[in-house]
Amino acid sequence: MAAEKAEMDALKKECDALRTQIEAARKAVNDSSMSAASGGATAVGRVQLKLRKTLKGHLAKIYAMHWSADSRQMVSASQDGKLLVWDTFTGNKLVAVPLKSAWVMSVAFAPSGNLVASGGLDNICTVYNIKAASPKTLRELDAHTGYLSCCRFLSDTEILTASGDTTCCLWDLETGKQKVIFTNHIGDCMSLALSSDMNTFISGACDSLAKLWDVREGACKQTFSGHTSDINAISFFPSGNAVITGSDDCTCKMYDLRADQEVIGYQDTNLNAGVTSLALSSSGRLIFAGYDDFNCHIWDSLKGEKVGVLSGHDNRVSCTGVPADGMGVCTGSWDSFLKLWN
Amino acid sequence: MPVINVEDLTDKDKAVMEVNQLKLEVKLERWLVSSLHCEIKDYIQAGVEEDTLVKGISEEKNPFKEKGGCVIC
Numbered sequence: 407m408a409a410e411k412a413e414m415d416a417l418k419k420e421c422d423a424l425r426t427q428i429e430a431a432r433k434a435v436n437d438s439s440m441s442a443a444s445g446g447a448t449a450v451g452r453v454q455l456k457l458r459k460t461l462k463g464h465l466a467k468i469y470a471m472h473w474s475a476d477s478r479q480m481v482s483a484s485q486d487g488k489l490l491v492w493d494t495f496t497g498n499k500l501v502a503v504p505l506k507s508a509w510v511m512s513v514a515f516a517p518s519g520n521l522v523a524s525g526g527l528d529n530i531c532t533v534y535n536i537k538a539a540s541p542k543t544l545r546e547l548d549a550h551t552g553y554l555s556c557c558r559f560l561s562d563t564e565i566l567t568a569s570g571d572t573t574c575c576l577w578d579l580e581t582g583k584q585k586v587i588f589t590n591h592i593g594d595c596m597s598l599a600l601s602s603d604m605n606t607f608i609s610g611a612c613d614s615l616a617k618l619w620d621v622r623e624g625a626c627k628q629t630f631s632g633h634t635s636d637i638n639a640i641s642f643f644p645s646g647n648a649v650i651t652g653s654d655d656c657t658c659k660m661y662d663l664r665a666d667q668e669v670i671g672y673q674d675t676n677l678n679a680g681v682t683s684l685a686l687s688s689s690g691r692l693i694f695a696g697y698d699d700f701n702c703h704i705w706d707s708l709k710g711e712k713v714g715v716l717s718g719h720d721n722r723v724s725c726t727g728v729p730a731d732g733m734g735v736c737t738g739s740w741d742s743f744l745k746l747w748n
Numbered sequence: 749m750p751v752i753n754v755e756d757l758t759d760k761d762k763a764v765m766e767v768n769q770l771k772l773e774v775k776l777e778r779w780l781v782s783s784l785h786c787e788i789k790d791y792i793q794a795g796v797e798e799d800t801l802v803k804g805i806s807e808e809k810n811p812f813k814e815k816g817g818c819v820i821c
Contacts (some may be wrong), residue, residue: 410760417763424770435778443785450802458812478811495811570778590769592762626769628776645791647784664779669788686796689795690788691802708789733800734812746812748805 440670444708446593450691453591453704453714455747458734459497460718463490467740468514469526470725477729481522482744483513489524491536492738494746503534503541516559523565525554531567533579545582551574555596560604566621568595574609576621588619590626597640599649608649610637610692616651618663630661632668639684639726643707650707652681652695660707672705674712683725688732696723702737716747 466486473480479500488506491501495697509527516522521544525531531547531554552571559565560576564585568574574588574595580747593613600607606627610616615631616637618628630649639652643660652658658672658681672693680700686707693705694716702723704714721740728735734748757765796802807813 413820414760414763417760417767420767421763421770424767424774427774428770431774431776431778435780437780438782438785440788443782443789448791455801458810459814483775496815501813526754575818590765592766623807625772627772629773643788643791644795645788648788662779662781662784665775665781665784666776666778667781669781669785687799687801688800689792689799689802691796708792728801732798733810748800748810748812 432665435506435665436667440708440710444710447708449709450706450713452693455518455704455714455716455735457718457747458715459494459744459746460742461492461494461497461746462742463499464488464742464744466508466742468724468738468742468744469511470524471736471738471744472513472515473518473726473727473729473736474515475517475730476519477731477733479515479519480727480729480744481513482725482738483510483524484742486511486742488532489513489522491522491716492744494734501536501541503536506532508624508648512554512556514557514559514565521559521562523557523559525557525567526676527553529553529569529571531557531565531577533565536727545579547577547584549584552594555594556598558598558600558607560600560621564600566600566607568598568609570594572611572613574598574607574619576624586622588624588626590617591615593636594640596636599641601642601646603646608640608642610640610651610653612636614653614655615647616640616661618649628663628666630659630666630668631656632659632661632671635680638680638682641684642687644686644688644690646737650684650686650693652684654680656680656697658684658693658695658705670707670710672707672710672712677703677712682723685726685728685730685735687735694726694735694737695729696726696737698722700739700741702726716745718745719743 464484507528511526635654
């Protein structure tokens with residue numbers, strides 16, 4: 407027993423020493439604040455977007471949504487046990503996918519538009535072919551030992567998943583098997599985002615850390631700390647060189663990958679609700695963050711100021727998404743509705 | 749690819765994993781933050797004119813606008 411404790415103490419001491427070194431290295435490059443650079447930038451003014459459409463059809467809380475790469479179709483998932491594929495230009499429902507398990511937490515559209523995937527408390531990521539005459543289950547990816555919190559397709563043959571079992575996983579859809587397992591978080595993984603070149607991805611977890619991974623090697627390259635509670639939402643800044651996170655600690659943060667640290671935070675003393683979701687406008691100037699306070703607040707990413715709000719939902723905003731062409735923003739809520747704004 | 753069953757990891761395994769990860773990360777090359785701030789600002793400014801959510805959109809060009817509707821005068 408004493409030997410074990412001595413080993414643990416030695417390891418802890420080593421950890422602490424390494425952490426101190428890393429903090430010193432980060433401090434050494436922290437030579438200015440974002441406000442020094444952003445001071446000269448033109449203000450965006452008050453951002454007042456209009457509600458263009460309310461999409462009605464789900465019968466229970468909406469937990470997730472994801473835009474198709476065509477910026478027109480969008481898929482939503484609700485605990486009414488259905489995925490709905492929408493034509494957002496007309497408001498029509500194109501496809502309804504009945505789920506084996508109603509406890510869905512995540513949904514994704516494949517870049518090709520041929521497949522959608524979902525999963526949740528069943529611990530399984532199910533992939534459906536929505537181009538068939540009626541939606542057909544293509545694969546059931548069953549190996550996680552915890553809930554499926556997020557999934558994202560790389561292509562029609564590969565998908566990444568994040569799980570409450572603290573791991574992320576890259577799957578081969580042709581074989582249905584795990585290709586790479588990403589282990590390093592010590593809390594439930596809640597969210598992931600893929601880089602545009604698909605060589606790296608970032609994950610946010612309940613250990614309040616965000617991690618950057620190499621997709622092929624399986625290695626964790628960088629770890630970003632600072633949040634004081636679960637990270638529920640994560641996204642790449644459009645340049646690919648920074649990461650935005652949203653947390654239960656009621657703040658969002660931007661971390662620059664090359665500085666290996668937080669460069670600006672987004673918080674407001676009057677905002678005491680957790681962040682559930684986030685999406686960026688096409689230039690990266692605006693951050694749309696969904697909160698537990700039923701609103702989606704809009705932040706100026708450069709100046710760190712709140713510049714607007716999307717109000718209209720009658721319950722928590724659970725998901726937020728901006729399509730690839732940046733033409734609008736979609737919010738989904740526990741009130742069972744999706745809203746389109748621009 | 750070895751399958752690591754996370755539930756089987758002991759506290760010591762987790763501590764070893766953490767130390768190994770920190771040893772990797774301590775070697776990272778970190779850039780001066782001031783130059784990165786400017787880069788982010790420049791990136792945004794290069795794209796902001798085309799950013800619909802910042803600049804707005806005209807009714808005719810708006811793909812999400814409510815279509816049709818009859819008005820009885």
